[in-house]
Amino acid sequence: MKKTLAVAALMSVAFAGAAEARDQIRIVGSSTVFPFATAVAEEFGKTTSFKTPVIESTGSGGGLKLFCAGVGEQHPDITNASRRIKKSEVETCAKNGISEVTEVKVGYDGIVLSNSNAAPQLDLTKEQIFLALAKTVPSKDGQSLIDNPYSTWAEIDPSLPDVKIEVLGPPPTSGTRDAFTELVLEEACDEFPAIAALKDTNKDQHKAVCAGVREDGAYVEAGENDNLIVQKLEANHDALGIFGFSFLDQNGDKLQGSLIGGVAPTFEAISAGDYPVSRSLFFYVKNAHVGTIPGIKEYLAEFTADKAWGEEGYLADRGLIPMDAAEREAVRNAAMNLSPLSM
Amino acid sequence: MTDMASLMEDRAAAKVISDNLRKPVDWDSPKITRNIKKRYAAERRFKSYGLVAICLALLALCTLALSIGSKGYSAFYQTYVQLEVTFDPAVIDPERTGDPDVIGRANFDGLIKQALRDRFPDVTSRSDKRDLYGIVSGGASYDLRERVLENPSLIGQTRTIWLISGDDFDMLNKGYIDPTVDEGDRRLNDKEVAWYNELVAAGAVEKQFHTRFFTSGDSREPELAGIWGAAVGSFYTLLVTLALSFPIGVLAAVYLEEFAPKNRFTQIVEVNINNLAAVPSIVFGLLGLEVYLNVMHLPRSAPVVGGLTLALMTLPTIIIASRAAIKAVPPSIRQAALGLGASPVQTVTHHVLPLAMPGILTGTIIGMAQALGETAPLLMIGMVAFIVDIPGGALDPATVLPVQIYLWADSPERAFVEKTSAAIMVLLAFLVLMNGLAVYLRKKFERKW
Numbered sequence: 161m162k163k164t165l166a167v168a169a170l171m172s173v174a175f176a177g178a179a180e181a182r183d184q185i186r187i188v189g190s191s192t193v194f195p196f197a198t199a200v201a202e203e204f205g206k207t208t209s210f211k212t213p214v215i216e217s218t219g220s221g222g223g224l225k226l227f228c229a230g231v232g233e234q235h236p237d238i239t240n241a242s243r244r245i246k247k248s249e250v251e252t253c254a255k256n257g258i259s260e261v262t263e264v265k266v267g268y269d270g271i272v273l274s275n276s277n278a279a280p281q282l283d284l285t286k287e288q289i290f291l292a293l294a295k296t297v298p299s300k301d302g303q304s305l306i307d308n309p310y311s312t313w314a315e316i317d318p319s320l321p322d323v324k325i326e327v328l329g330p331p332p333t334s335g336t337r338d339a340f341t342e343l344v345l346e347e348a349c350d351e352f353p354a355i356a357a358l359k360d361t362n363k364d365q366h367k368a369v370c371a372g373v374r375e376d377g378a379y380v381e382a383g384e385n386d387n388l389i390v391q392k393l394e395a396n397h398d399a400l401g402i403f404g405f406s407f408l409d410q411n412g413d414k415l416q417g418s419l420i421g422g423v424a425p426t427f428e429a430i431s432a433g434d435y436p437v438s439r440s441l442f443f444y445v446k447n448a449h450v451g452t453i454p455g456i457k458e459y460l461a462e463f464t465a466d467k468a469w470g471e472e473g474y475l476a477d478r479g480l481i482p483m484d485a486a487e488r489e490a491v492r493n494a495a496m497n498l499s500p501l502s503m
Numbered sequence: 504m505t506d507m508a509s510l511m512e513d514r515a516a517a518k519v520i521s522d523n524l525r526k527p528v529d530w531d532s533p534k535i536t537r538n539i540k541k542r543y544a545a546e547r548r549f550k551s552y553g554l555v556a557i558c559l560a561l562l563a564l565c566t567l568a569l570s571i572g573s574k575g576y577s578a579f580y581q582t583y584v585q586l587e588v589t590f591d592p593a594v595i596d597p598e599r600t601g602d603p604d605v606i607g608r609a610n611f612d613g614l615i616k617q618a619l620r621d622r623f624p625d626v627t628s629r630s631d632k633r634d635l636y637g638i639v640s641g642g643a644s645y646d647l648r649e650r651v652l653e654n655p656s657l658i659g660q661t662r663t664i665w666l667i668s669g670d671d672f673d674m675l676n677k678g679y680i681d682p683t684v685d686e687g688d689r690r691l692n693d694k695e696v697a698w699y700n701e702l703v704a705a706g707a708v709e710k711q712f713h714t715r716f717f718t719s720g721d722s723r724e725p726e727l728a729g730i731w732g733a734a735v736g737s738f739y740t741l742l743v744t745l746a747l748s749f750p751i752g753v754l755a756a757v758y759l760e761e762f763a764p765k766n767r768f769t770q771i772v773e774v775n776i777n778n779l780a781a782v783p784s785i786v787f788g789l790l791g792l793e794v795y796l797n798v799m800h801l802p803r804s805a806p807v808v809g810g811l812t813l814a815l816m817t818l819p820t821i822i823i824a825s826r827a828a829i830k831a832v833p834p835s836i837r838q839a840a841l842g843l844g845a846s847p848v849q850t851v852t853h854h855v856l857p858l859a860m861p862g863i864l865t866g867t868i869i870g871m872a873q874a875l876g877e878t879a880p881l882l883m884i885g886m887v888a889f890i891v892d893i894p895g896g897a898l899d900p901a902t903v904l905p906v907q908i909y910l911w912a913d914s915p916e917r918a919f920v921e922k923t924s925a926a927i928m929v930l931l932a933f934l935v936l937m938n939g940l941a942v943y944l945r946k947k948f949e950r951k952w
Contacts, residue, residue, distance in 0.1 A: 182802075184900070186803070191913070194889070195723070195914065195915060197889075198723050198889040199723045201889065201891070202722060202723050202724075202891055205891055205892070206645075211892060212890075212891040212892055214804055214888050214889070214890050214900045215888055215889040216804070216885050216887060216888040216889075217887060217888070217889075217910075234796075234800055234802075234803065277688065385912055385913055386913070386915070387912060387913065387914075387915075387920065388912075404915075406915045407915045409915070410690065410915045410916060410917055411917070412687070412688045412689060412690070413680065413681060413684050413688045413689040413690070472633065478723075478915070478916075479915065
């Protein structure tokens with residue numbers, strides 16, 4: 161009898177605070193936006209009377225899938241994305257009754273190729289990076305496509321150091337990898353006539369050649385954990401790593417970013433759009449939930465305040481590259497009016 | 504091969520012995536001496552293999568413990584900075600209402616900034632001031648507010664107070680930031696290092712035990728982040744898991760061992776239970792997502808869903824361990840009980856189960872320990888999330904200890920590296936505790952026949 165009572169008491173403790181209407185914002189989406197969104201959420205929870213939003217890191221694609229599943233409190237209110245929403249995703253949303261979505265551009269993020277600062281700083285072009293990392297590259301005479309034969313940087317260009325090509329980077333599931341492929345490899349590959357010619361003759365092969373990363377050990381998939389890559393770069397001075405700018409920003413005493421196209425990955429260069437490997441970050445708001453779930457408008461106000469996303473805001477301290485004042489103003493107005501996205 | 508050869512030699516020797524039964528065996532003959540030597544050597548070799556295996560395992564364990572311990576111990580201490588704070592009534596409570604609401608809304612952050620400006624009066628430019636404010640954590644104003652709310656008589660006074668420092672200063676004080684490298688390459692500029700040195704020289708920098716690490720929820724500020732939220736989440740999740748999997752697991756095991764007829768159906772059930780124990784945990788996560796979230800519409804990220812999912816995962820473990828424990832109870836006990844007139848149910852509940860309990864409990868606790876360390880299935884049901892508020896029940900959004908470790912390990916701020924290791928230490932401590940409990944229970948209730 162005593163035992164039954166104890167179990168009952170435990171169960172009632174566990175189920176206290178029973179289900180009621182959700183009074184907490186739920187956010188899903190990109191792991192790149194996650195550190196920024198969580199910082200805003202925490203500040204929002206501390207400075208307002210609303211509960212701190214719950215933020216899940218599901219990846220951009222996973223977040224939009226959850227977001228577009230429907231309207232109602234079991235579905236998230238906001239999703240973060242490290243790329244723009246796709247047309248197909250807008251259609252899925254519309255099919256599930258989500259007709260109005262507000263897009264908020266947050267700022268920029270640079271992707272850096274970096275090594276230990278005990279080693280010489282590299283100055284690379286996108287083509288050189290392609291030759292170092294692609295699975296299939298044009299042969300020296302430019303006539304045919306061959307499996308990547310390069311094993312040292314000097315083989316690609318004599319001006320580069322004579323060290324083994326060893327690049328640590330994210331796996332294909334990561335948004336950073338997607339962006340890196342899109343901004344570096346796919347852009348560089350058409351610079352080679354042998355690959356560009358494929359575009360007209362064999363589209364599938366062209367795509368595979370442009371996005372294919374070598375699998376012979378020169379490119380090491382280091383998992384989603386960027387801190388791990390940082391640690392490995394410290395130990396191995398010959399290796400390079402691919403990760404988001406905020407990790408370089410935090411570890412400037414150990415690492416240096418390689419120049420790409422002659423531009424170093426600095427806060428100023430990314431913000432001015434000079435650094436070639438940068439992308440925009442977004443989040444999307446379900447307009448139908450504004451008013452039903454308390455605090456969404458106030459969260460938008462917190463995110464788009466200058467003290468958060470401005471040049472000297474706390475998001476810039478965490479490595480977000482802000483937009484210029486005029487663009488911020490425009491995005492803020494659109495966000496506060498909940499102007500729906502149209503594609 | 505040598506063993507085989509020596510065996511043959513032994514056989515041959517035995518034949519010789521039986522052939523010459525009348526002759527006494529010459530134990531000192533060179534052949535037998537050699538043979539015995541060989542056997543002893545083989546024995547010693549075998550023992551040394553085992554010893555090497557154990558040493559390797561110990562070495563791996565020590566390396567793990569050392570690397571985690573050396574990185575993580577510093578997270579239990581936090582740098583504090585001593586400042587002279589003036590509790591200006593014009594800022595805190597201009598109309599002298601004494602109303603806690605008014606005091607609670609006051610700009611305590613401003614008080615700290617004022618105190619910093621007073622401490623370093625020659626800092627004037629705007630950007631320098633911004634750097635200066637980084638000495639003290641953004642969370643210090645909440646501490647100050649608590650202090651004033653607790654003791655309103657502070658208003659109007661000037662006190663020297665230890666305030667929690669920002670994460671970069673904490674890292675500098677703990678030696679994780681090297682102030683000798685180039686200014687552009689480190690998080691703190693020369694001015695900030697100079698302020699730090701000035702404060703150290705004045706004895707105004709101190710490391711204190713970091714109680715907040717054990718009492719607060721997650722935060723994006725490393726110095727404010729704690730693991731209590733995750734620990735409470737783990738507690739509710741395991742509570743639900745235990746409440747479900749223990750009774751169901753034990754009942755299933757009792758039925759299968761004591762009552763089930765041996766036929767095709769029970770055979771299929773048995774095979775399936777054994778197979779389920781080997782299913783990767785992420786599969787249970789997908790099942791949980793489909794059944795509990797999409798069909799039953801339970802809340803996302805809630806420990807109740809996590810508990811239900813992990814219960815599915817631990818059930819096979821508990822059933823297998825319980826069946827083994829029940830099987831180990833000697834049949835003579837059952838026969839004696841039945842012979843004295845006990846019904847089969849009485850036999851099970853009065854005799855078999857109490858005797859099998861140590862084994863069942865050990866299996867259950869090991870299953871629970873497994874569930875405590877699990878993250879993969881929780882990913883699918885939304886428990887891998889940034890949650891600041893400490894959960895008040897099994898239906899509130901929550902995260903668990905291993906997920907907290909994963910989230911911190913992935914944060915860019917350097918101060919999270921030590922937090923990650925410290926959280927691993929806490930998780931390991933819980934696991935050791937649970938396994939210790941299993942050993943204790945087994946020793947306490949163990950019966951020998």
